[in-house]
Structure formats: C-alpha cells, structure tokens
Amino acid sequence: DAGVIQSPRHEVTEMGQEVTLRCKPISGHDYLFWYRQTMMRGLELLIYFNNNVPIDDSGMPEDRFSAKMPNASFSTLKIQPSEPRDSAVYFCASMGLAVQNEQFFGPGTRLTVL
C-alpha cells in the first residue's frame, strides 16, 4: 500500500492567490482528516470526512478555507484568498474501521504564503 499521498509537497504562493492542496487516502479507509501544524498552535484538526461526507468542520479557521471529498479516493483543501498567516504544514490522514481510532498520516504539504 502506498500510504496517504499528498500533493504538492511544497507550495509557495503570494498573498491573495488561491491554493489547492490534494490528498489521496489509503484505499478502503472510510475516514479522512485534514490537520494544520504551526509553531504557534501545534497540530490542529481542521475538518474530517466519513464516507465522503463532512462530519466536523468546526476547526476550519474561516470562510477562506473549504474542503471537499468528491469520491472515496480524493480530497482537496482550498484556501482562497490565501494570507501569510496561512503558512503552515497541512497534513492529511485517513483511518479505516479495521483498527479503530488509528490515523495514518500523509507526508504533509508545506505552504508558504508571501
């Protein structure tokens, strides 16, 4: 199994631009999570999906952030417009029912907004 795949690994953009981060979960996993890691706030859950349906988006910081999961093998996290304070590492994780409460993380996307 290839594990959770995220793209791009690094993204540098200018303030005001739209940014789209992508994630492919482990095949067969029903849950998908988006986290953000910053020095100031550590690791925070932004949103998670179950069977492609958003279940809890209370961690999404503001309306500039949106996430979609059009099918079981793909999810996006979009920031529009981006701001310098959005600079962080964004992780995607997935989880199956075979091992409860065990999340497998992708390698992360390091986002820098200038």
Next chain:
Amino acid sequence: AQTVTQSQPEMSVQEAETVTLSCTYDTSESNYYLFWYKQPPSRQMILVIRQEAYKQQNATENRFSVNFQKAAKSFSLKISDSQLGDTAMYFCAFDQTGANNLFFGTGTRLTVIP
C-alpha cells in the same frame, strides 16, 4: 474539553541509553485512546504506539513502551536502547472513543547523542 500536556520541550539521551517522555492529559471521559507519534525531520507523522484506556496492561512495541496511569491521567513513553534514528519530535495524542478528533500535545524534541 480535552487537553494534552507535554512538559518537556526538549530532551537528549546518549545512544543505547533509556529515556522517558512525559505526557499528562485531562478528560472527563472513561473510554478513549492515547497515542505517541514520532515526527522526524522528514516531518512525516509516524505512529509509535497506542493504548486503549480500558486496557490495564501497558502497551509495548519493540523498544517502545508506555506507562499508563489512568487515575493519574499520565501516559509516558519509554524508549529503550536509544538509536540515532529515534531523533525526532514526539507528540502525545488523545482521542475520545467515537469522537475521531485527535488532540495533540505540544511535542518533545528528542535528540539521541552518539
């Protein structure tokens, strides 16, 4: 609300020695999971070990073991025979059963000295 506290921002250990990383948490729940994740410089989040709160026996995974004290809400990680590859940030995490929301501590940076 659940909180996870790691009171040791940085630690170091000599290669082949044993080190213990501390973690305390606060919750009113009785059923939950606790985890230790490792984040090496590659920034990949790697699950090291997990503990179900209903299990009294401490979890072990090769050189890694935990000391789970439910009454004290303490969950420390012991690394035996430390290796250079153990150098990483270590995060303690809490997940209430069924909540699917990992709460992370602020991490402990461990350096293994040759």
